[in-house]
Amino acid sequence: MSRTLLLILMVVALGLATYNVTLLDFENPFEGNSLIACIGILASLCAIVLLLILYLSKQIHQKLK
Numbered sequence: 001m002s003r004t005l006l007l008i009l010m011v012v013a014l015g016l017a018t019y020n021v022t023l024l025d026f027e028n029p030f031e032g033n034s035l036i037a038c039i040g041i042l043a044s045l046c047a048i049v050l051l052l053i054l055y056l057s058k059q060i061h062q063k064l065k
Contacts, residue, residue: 001054010051017044 020040028034 001058003055006051006055010048013044013047013051017041017048020044 017040020037023033023037024041025031025034025037029038
């Protein structure tokens, strides 16, 4: 997986998290559509963390070669 593709996927995940923040109702964050928005935000942040781990592991692998 190239660095460009990883960057694009991170930007998409960040965009999804931002979109879900706009759907979030801060008075009732765990009811109705706000719960779905919370789950979307959490999933997007998990995706970003996983992509960062993949990027770092590729850098380590290249240095070991």
